[in-house]
Amino acid sequence: MRNARQIPFLLLLICFTGCRDQENTNVPGPTPQQEATNQAIMQEIQKLEQESASAEPPPPVFPLPNLPDWKRSAPRALPASDHGFSVAYDHAGGMTVTFYQFTRGLKEIPDNLNSEPVQNEMKHAKASIEQAVELGLWNSATETDHGTVSLGDSPQKALWCRYQLATDQGEVNSDTYVWSHANTFFKLRCTGHAKNPLDDVKTLTPLLTALGDACSEKQK
Structure with a gap:
């Protein structure tokens, strides 16, 4: 099992190296061919991770907030061809959030949640979760809800989905925005406690609002 701090980075890289959009077939176990494919994917991910570790991340499109009770990491570059970075936010109560800024090499990205590039990005996010299960990052993943929502109390809208992830330590909720x-994609992966979803909402709302307000202010 991978270190938990590496999982958010790997989730984005999975789509660069082997993301598949088809449904999970729920087979009892991986075939030898699948095992070989998964091993090749992990090797490529490790290579990209090493290359990114020494790269200089691009500047943020909008100021990233600092909030009480949230510890923010320094930006960590994604693969150079993607022109992006990730930033980890860790809450004192145990919730973890990873913010991604990236382009996937696209020159033009519509500011429209219904546009094909943005819709495809959510499809990639879901497919990466399914493939992460195949790679052994989690035991299982079940989508429980999705839609278009506001980021906290801000005017910024985002596509959203929620998965319940089964781990060796129990179940957790994982929200993706x-x-x-x-001309830039933004993504949030928020992982909390499946038994206390309302507490997670209370914890997460100030951060979502701050990020949404910062992005909305930049658009004025």
């Missing part, structure tokens, strides 16, 4: 601005 995707939106675009200034």
